[in-house]
Amino acid sequence: MSRRLLAYQEVVAPTVLVAVAALLGTLVSFSTQTYFTDTLVKVAIVIALYVFIGNSGVLSFGHVAFVALGAWAAGVLTVPVSEKPATMPNLAHFLLHRHVGNVTSLVVAAIVGGIAALLVGVPLMRLSGLAAGIATFAVLEITHNLLQYEEKVGPGLNTFSSVPETTGLRQAGIGAVVCVIVAFFYARSRFGRLLRATREDDAAARAVGASVYRQRLIAFTVSGVIAGFAGGLYVHLLPVQIDSVYLDLTFITLAMLVVGGSGSLFGAVVGALAVSALDSWLSVAENGTSLLGWHIDLPSGSAEIVVGVVMAAVLILRPNGITNGRELRLWR
Amino acid sequence: MTVTWQNLADGVALGAIYALMAVGIGLVFGVLRLVNFAYGQLIMAGAFALAISSQHGWPLWVGIVLCFATVLVLSVAMDYLVFRPLRGHSPAVMLVATFAVAFLLENGALMKFGALGKIATSVASLNRPWTLGGVEIRKISIVAVIVTVVCLFLLYLLLERTEIGLQMRAASMDSATARMLGVRANRVITLAVLISGVFAAVVAIMLTVQTPLVTPDFALRDTIVVLAGVVVGGLNRPIPATLGGFAIGFATGVLGGALPSNQSQYLPTFVFAVVILVLLVRPRGLFDFSKTVERV
Numbered sequence: 001m002s003r004r005l006l007a008y009q010e011v012v013a014p015t016v017l018v019a020v021a022a023l024l025g026t027l028v029s030f031s032t033q034t035y036f037t038d039t040l041v042k043v044a045i046v047i048a049l050y051v052f053i054g055n056s057g058v059l060s061f062g063h064v065a066f067v068a069l070g071a072w073a074a075g076v077l078t079v080p081v082s083e084k085p086a087t088m089p090n091l092a093h094f095l096l097h098r099h100v101g102n103v104t105s106l107v108v109a110a111i112v113g114g115i116a117a118l119l120v121g122v123p124l125m126r127l128s129g130l131a132a133g134i135a136t137f138a139v140l141e142i143t144h145n146l147l148q149y150e151e152k153v154g155p156g157l158n159t160f161s162s163v164p165e166t167t168g169l170r171q172a173g174i175g176a177v178v179c180v181i182v183a184f185f186y187a188r189s190r191f192g193r194l195l196r197a198t199r200e201d202d203a204a205a206r207a208v209g210a211s212v213y214r215q216r217l218i219a220f221t222v223s224g225v226i227a228g229f230a231g232g233l234y235v236h237l238l239p240v241q242i243d244s245v246y247l248d249l250t251f252i253t254l255a256m257l258v259v260g261g262s263g264s265l266f267g268a269v270v271g272a273l274a275v276s277a278l279d280s281w282l283s284v285a286e287n288g289t290s291l292l293g294w295h296i297d298l299p300s301g302s303a304e305i306v307v308g309v310v311m312a313a314v315l316i317l318r319p320n321g322i323t324n325g326r327e328l329r330l331w332r
Numbered sequence: 333m334t335v336t337w338q339n340l341a342d343g344v345a346l347g348a349i350y351a352l353m354a355v356g357i358g359l360v361f362g363v364l365r366l367v368n369f370a371y372g373q374l375i376m377a378g379a380f381a382l383a384i385s386s387q388h389g390w391p392l393w394v395g396i397v398l399c400f401a402t403v404l405v406l407s408v409a410m411d412y413l414v415f416r417p418l419r420g421h422s423p424a425v426m427l428v429a430t431f432a433v434a435f436l437l438e439n440g441a442l443m444k445f446g447a448l449g450k451i452a453t454s455v456a457s458l459n460r461p462w463t464l465g466g467v468e469i470r471k472i473s474i475v476a477v478i479v480t481v482v483c484l485f486l487l488y489l490l491l492e493r494t495e496i497g498l499q500m501r502a503a504s505m506d507s508a509t510a511r512m513l514g515v516r517a518n519r520v521i522t523l524a525v526l527i528s529g530v531f532a533a534v535v536a537i538m539l540t541v542q543t544p545l546v547t548p549d550f551a552l553r554d555t556i557v558v559l560a561g562v563v564v565g566g567l568n569r570p571i572p573a574t575l576g577g578f579a580i581g582f583a584t585g586v587l588g589g590a591l592p593s594n595q596s597q598y599l600p601t602f603v604f605a606v607v608i609l610v611l612l613v614r615p616r617g618l619f620d621f622s623k624t625v626e627r628v
Binding site for chain 1: 367414417418421422423424425427428429431432433435436439440442443556559560563564567597598600601604605607608611612615616
């Protein structure tokens with residue numbers, strides 16, 4: 001087999017995993033299905049994190065800001081025009097009478113996320129290490145603060161109501177696969193390779209002419225596009241409120257990436273699915289469930305605690321994550 | 333915007349408390365190269381100890397002892413269970429791990445005490461004002477400044493005048509060389525973690541005076557702001573880190589009190605915009621004037 005064909009097998013495993021998750025979702029009751037849909041949206045967010053953090057090795061706490069912006073853009077544009085004066089009375093004029101369809105809103109969300117990431121990245125991508133971590137955190141704080149009080153562009157502190165709930169299993173599944181493919185082709189492109197070279201050895205990569213700044217900026221923008229798109233999927237899934245796209249989501253998605261192994265796309269998908277599965281199963285168990293004949297009834301709040309423990313344990317025992325940061329290849 | 337004396341006093345007091353937190357975070361970073369995101373949850377645990385004690389009507393000293401005991405036990409447990417196994421990993425992995433610990437502790441508190449929280453009234457009497465030359469200033473503002481100065485002075489004595497302090501400074505400057513010269517890494521790290529825990533307990537007591545309602549996310553926002561302040565000041569050295577913590581506390585304290593509410597709601601945006609700006613202009617820290625250049 002040609003080397004190119006062999007390389008393409010790396011996109012197969014993540015795609016199959018996403019497809020299996022989506023198909024499993026069709027087999028369960030409607031109320032359980034939400035967990036699967038939610039998981040697939042999380043997969044998209046974690047892939048966004050992977051594109052930047054995984055390839056560059058620079059930590060970012062700011063990507064949920066782009067998720068939030070994508071959610072706001074897609075949400076504001078798809079609330080029926082007749083509902084807007086009631087639910088968002090202070091909306092800016094040009095948004096008050098605009099309305100777009102489902103797919104268009106996702107595209108707009110992706111564009112908004114990408115533009116925001118580009119604008120933020122131009123100054124911020126010169127930083128690395130802890131300074132980059134804190135600066136991206138600052139971006140999250142600022143976005144959260146502005147969206148919370150700026151009622152011209154959204155519902156402010158209120159929950160997004162009357163957004164059409166178009167993100168079912170199918171839309172979330174297709175969305176996640178699109179993200180897998182974009183991330184795969186980015187990582188294979190010369191940009192992805194150059195960025196990984198800077199991750200492995202900054203000085204050597206500079207010496208062969210790679211611009212760390214430019215490569216990081218490209219990755220940041222691509223991951224912003226994916227994050228915005230994921231935000232669009234999210235707002236169509238359930239009524240989003242500003243705090244649902246803030247610290248908790250940042251924590252859980254970073255946990256997913258690190259648990260799976262931030263060095264590979266396969267790791268990002270495995271981590272998202274594994275942590276989601278654990279988290280959802282535990283939330284179900286909090287309401288009482290049975291496993292292999294045992295009746296389990298966990299106190300509420302235990303899901304978060306177990307996820308925290310698992311994450312710390314994986315970090316200590318396997319600092320490169322479950323997949324050790326490798327792609328899955330059946331043939332060498 | 334009008335700045336009153338009380339605003340300034342509040343700013344100085346908050347700056348003092350944040351400076352202590354900054355030192356607590358900076359000490360552990362010095363010896364372990366680890367940014368402890370879970371520092372706020374240590375303070376939260378101490379505050380809950382105070383709240384429980386005041387709920388039972390126990391005397392003040394019992395509450396304070398309980399607060400110190402809780403925070404110190406948690407600090408040491410954190411060191412043994414998380415920091416030690418992670419020693420030598422990349423800073424990013426360690427930061428995410430402490431993120432996990434923070435999440436864990438916050439949700440543990442949520443499960444045990446509920447989202448509504450408990451009220452710590454034991455030291456609330458410090459909230460009453462003193463009148464100094466016609467200006468009313470809350471006692472806690474003055475107490476916070478005095479306590480912080482005393483704590484920092486004691487730390488200074490420890491670091492500059494004792495053998496173990498010298499070892500600690502050596503370890504935070506170059507851990508590998510220090511160990512080769514006979515510094516026992518575990519002793520130094522344990523001491524740093526303990527001192528950082530003591531400061532967390534002190535901060536817990538002072539913060540409960542200002543905010544008697546203790547919830548599971550108690551001190552979380554403060555920790556985020558202090559972390560930003562510490563990085564802005566310069567994480568590598570204790571004095572710049574302390575100054576960074578003080579500066580961001582002073583700024584939020586004064587502006588939070590002086591701005592009208594329709595402007596002060598955007599205070600986080602302003603503060604974090606300044607943080608980004610400083611990081612861009614001086615990525616190694618605002619107050620770090622050392623000349624060392626990072627080498628390949």
